[in-house]
Every structure is written in structure tokens, then in C-alpha cells.
Amino acid sequence: MTRRSAVPPPVTAVLDASSRWLPERLGRVEETLREQVGGHGERLAADAEATLAAGGKRLRPLLVLLCAGPGAGEEAVRAASAIELVHMATLVHDDVLDDAPLRRGRPTVAASRGRARATALGDLLFSRAFALLAGHGDGRAIALLAGASVALARGELAQRNDAFDAGVSESRYLERCQLKTGRLFECACLLGHDAEPLGAFGAEIGLAFQLLDDVLDVAGPAERTGKARGTDLIDGTVTLPFVLAAALDPAIGAADLGALDAAAAAALCDRIAATGALERVRARALETVAAAKRRLAGAGLDPERRRLLELVADGVVQRYS
């Protein structure tokens, strides 16, 4: 559950279905990100730009902009950019934490340029996020983003504390998901518009996203995910597929996680899959997405934005179907 997926969801489907305002604003977010990441005269700008270009889904900015709606001003573009900067910072630091060689099929900054540079680059991206918002007095956005950043770090620490503990409970796993993933998705929606149903929608699709990411770590295939199967297990990270499978097959729970090599991890993945746990977790994710979509009924959205947010929610599921 450390890394988020390498497979882009159909953001394009959302853009295709949208009227012109949304692609135009996402373009302004890209411009803002390039401004924030570049222009500090260090050779490192190249690393930051590689991180930016490796890109990813811009799912969090999309949520900010959709929740904010077509009538929102530049503060929505800034908030969308800032949350992506924080997300990028956590990815760069995650790769330091995990000594990860690859992300999205490319060498990580940590691997290609060293831990020191990666740690400092993450700190820079993180600082830039707050500087961007502070420069315009976006106080509500800063409070939301700082709160979510605290949650992210707490989630990371909780995961480290649980490492190699095969007895992690489902509720503990869900708590970690909420901290590590749910809170930033929730924050994205609330940055766009301060409405409780939107926050709940974000938290739920964040959870579904993480559940499916954790399925993918077990299911692979590596060509699709850009990383080896069982990478989480090798890192000692117990996720829901393992927790449910261990309840069905005691040999799984008895595995010595500290002693797994790549072959043993792949074999353990097969054994987890054989219990049917992956289908259960996928079903849980689908239910969570359905629940998220029902939240939108109470959010007072115009029909276009509701439809587009439903497409985002569907995209979280479809990328794994």
C-alpha cells in the first residue's frame, strides 16, 4: 500500500465528457506546477521536472477543480496545484522510505540521484505547496492541506510501526488507509467546496483506490503495474488481501514476512489469490465506490459536475477491471 498505482485511470474520459472549463483549468494547474517546480536555478530542477513529467493521473487536482465548479476563481487552480505538490512530495519521500528503484516504470529520484537529493526535493515540493497558498492568503486551503499532511505522515509512521507484523487487524489496516490515502482525497474535495458530502465522497473513493492498489500489488502483472508482485509484502506491509487470506488459510498468517525474497513473495501472492481474498477486496472497493456516488445526491451539485465526479469514481474502479 505504499505506492499508488502506475496505471492511469480514464481521466481522459472525464475530460472528454466535460465542457471546456475543466480542461482549460487543468492546463492552468500544469502551468502552475511547472512554475513552482522549476525556476530555482538548481541542477535539481531536472529531477523535479522528471517527477512532474512522470506525471501520473492528476486525480487530486481533478477532484479539486470539479468540486469547485466552473464558477470558481484562481484559488481553485492554486489549491489543485498545491495538493498535487504535496502528493508529489510524498511520492518522492516514499521512494526514499522504500529504497524503491522504479515508479511508473522509470527510475525513482531516490534511485537515480540518491536519497539525499530525494529527501531534499520532497521537502522543497512540500514547502512550495504551502508557499504558493500562503502567497495569496488562502488560509482555509492551508489549514485543510496541513491537516491532511499531518495525516499522511501519521499514516506512514503507522505503516512503519506495523511493518512485518502478520497480525495487523482489518480495522488497523483501514485506519492506515484513511490516513495515508483517504484524507488527501477528502482534502481535495473540500479544497474545491466546503461541503460534508463531498468530503465523504473523497474519503471513500480514496479508500477504494487504496484497496484496489493493494489488490494490484498481489495480482500484478508486473508489466501492468510497473513493479514486481508482492512488493508490499517484501517491504513488510500487510494489506487487506493478506489479512483476509490469512483468516482463510492459516499458513499465510504464519509466513515469515521478514524472510521473503522475490520468488517467495510471488508464491505467497499466489497463495493469497487462491483463497479468493482478491475478489473479496475488489467487491469491497466496488461497494465503497457505489456508496461514494450516493453521497453526491446530497451535495447540491449541478448535473454536469455530478456526472463528472461519478466518472472519476468509476475510473478508480475501471482501471482494475
Next chain:
Amino acid sequence: MTRRSAVPPPVTAVLDASSRWLPERLGRVEETLREQVGGHGERLAADAEATLAAGGKRLRPLLVLLCAGPGAGEEAVRAASAIELVHMATLVHDDVLDDAPLRRGRPTVAASRGRARATALGDLLFSRAFALLAGHGDGRAIALLAGASVALARGELAQRNDAFDAGVSESRYLERCQLKTGRLFECACLLGHDAEPLGAFGAEIGLAFQLLDDVLDVAGPAERTGKARGTDLIDGTVTLPFVLAAALDPAIGAADLGALDAAAAAALCDRIAATGALERVRARALETVAAAKRRLAGAGLDPERRRLLELVADGVVQRYS
């Protein structure tokens, strides 16, 4: 120039000279730091509290409180706490960057608990700083602190880019000092009171602080600094004593920094010292402190605060005398 000194300056001299308001407020900063660092229910709280207890000088909070003065409200206590959280975050991350075994004579979080935990702990402390300020709508403080945090990360990256480059110029070194140390001291003063002479005072004593820290890395002794002599050189960090010495003794500039072990680093330190470069850097630091103190004349301070700020400036020098 990576680590700041292990030797506490005479903060006690400042407190002794102050009327009751200052110790009372520094006490509230300690309380706030304990609140912010503890209470998130993770085992890691122990690491954070160890970092807090290892303590250090609280020099930046002291500057915030002195510049804010006795009439300031709780926002000065929050700003003083927030800047110390950012400072602590950078120390924890610096130890990850450097693989440092010791800080202030104790094992670092990175060494005792692993890089992963240390990276995440730094992120947590950093996030807490902004969350603390954002929770009270301290917009000006957030903008100042975010700007200084960007500078810190840029300074770190500049240092990494320059690593093992024996040809670093004096002006490049001074630029790095300003980013890595000066800006946070400047920020501390401006957090207290928005007056240009105070900001300049902070930047200058920050520079003097760094200059003397870099002398100490060469001069030692290890029993006093809590780290081996020449640690910066082994890390590839070229500082002003090296730059000035290399201009006087070409063999120094020709040293292969990438190949230094502890004994070779100590020998290089001796050679640097033999050029008289350390006295020159010390003299530069003293001049900088004197210039900083002259700034205070234009800051419109009451006599007590001016005297106390002068004591802080003297403290930066005295700890090395």
C-alpha cells in the same frame, strides 16, 4: 555546514538578564512543542519526544519572542513553536541525508530507528508546524515560514549539487549559508516583528552562526562538538575555512575529497588550520555579529529587548571563544 553546533550558547544568560515575561513565554513554547509532538498515539511519539528532549538551544524561538516583545499575544508563542518544529524537521531529515550516527552526542533517529521512520517523522514535524499556524489563521506567519522552508530545501539541494567540488567559490558558499541558515534566523525575527532591520539582524547572526559552526567542524575538538573533526569534508561539503585555506595552500584545493577517511580528514583539518584560515573565518563571524548589533539601533526597540538581542548575538560568538 550540514549540522548546527552541539554546544548550547548562553541562552541562560539571556534569560537571567530578562524580566519575567521571557522565561514564562519560552516555557509556553516548550508546552506547545510537547503538545504538537506527542499525542498522536503512535509508538513513534517516543522518537519525536527524544528529538524534542535532545533539545538544543531554542535560539529561533528566543528570537521570535524577543522581537515580538512583552506585549505580544499567543500568536508569538505559536510562531516560536512553529519555527522550532520546522528546525527540528530539518535536523531529522539532515541526519537521513547524511546517514549521521550522532547528534549532540546521542544516536540520531535515522541511526536508531531507521531512515524510513526519520523521513516520516520529519514530514510530520513539518506538517504540524503549518497545521499549528493554520489552525489559528496566522497567515503572515505561514507565508514567512513557508518561504524560509523553501530556502532551506534549496540550500540543502545546492549543497548536494556542490558536493565533493573543491572549487566552490566564496560567494557560492555564502549563498548556501544564507539559504540554509540565514533565512530561518531572519524568519524568526520577522515572525516576531515585521521590521526590516530585525530581519537583517537575524540573517547576519545566522550567517555568523554558520561560519563558526564550520570553523568548529575543522577545529573540533570532537569531545566538545559531539562529532568527529572533518565530518563536513568527509560528506563532501566544502565550507569557507577550506575555500580560504585552498587559496593559501594549493595542496588543500588539490585534495581528493571523495577519498577521505577519518584520518585523512583530520590531517586535512590540520593543514587547513595551519594556513590561518580559521582565524580569518572567526574574524569574519565577529565582524558580522558586530554589524548585526548595529542594525538594532534602527529597529525602534525598547532598551531591554535591544540588550537581550545583543546578548543573543554575543552568545553566537561566545560559544566558540
